[in-house]
Amino acid sequence: MHIATIIAAVCTAACTSLAYxxxxxxxxRDQHIPFLHRIPNIPLRVDLVCCPVWSAxxxxxxxxxxxxxxxxxxxxxxxxxxxxxxxxxxxxxxRPAPSINPSGAA
Numbered sequence: 001m002h003i004a005t006i007i008a009a010v011c012t013a014a015c016t017s018l019a020y021x022x023x024x025x026x027x028x029r030d031q032h033i034p035f036l037h038r039i040p041n042i043p044l045r046v047d048l049v050c051c052p053v054w055s056a057x058x059x060x061x062x063x064x065x066x067x068x069x070x071x072x073x074x075x076x077x078x079x080x081x082x083x084x085x086x087x088x089x090x091x092x093x094x095r096p097a098p099s100i101n102p103s104g105a106a
Contacts, residue, residue, distance in 0.1 A: 006064050006073075013057040013078040020050045021082055025089040032093055033086045054078060 023046065024039045033039055038047075058078070062070035 002064060006061065009057040009060040009064065010073060010077040013054060013061075013074055014081055016050050016053045016057070017078045017082045018085065020046070021085040021089075025085065030093070032090045035083075035086065 021033070024033055024042055027041045028039065031040065058071075058074045061074045064070065065073065
């Protein structure tokens, strides 16, 4: 049961991060997503759902494990997918848009 609790907390933190940032990148298609700041154009209700889920999963990991391993696993589960998706979104915005040539010539 202890292992199942840890796995559930890790999966919850990771899935919430992925869903939140996917929503943020959908809403902010033409804007960069900042690092460690509130993301613009995200409704408060989304923050009110995601922030308690992140807090609960982090607290559960810190209660189920010793504090430092719990924080390490939480950061790996929640922050790593967040940073990867944020970087991919911002990198996609930094690249120039491909030009479409109607004649088909290169």
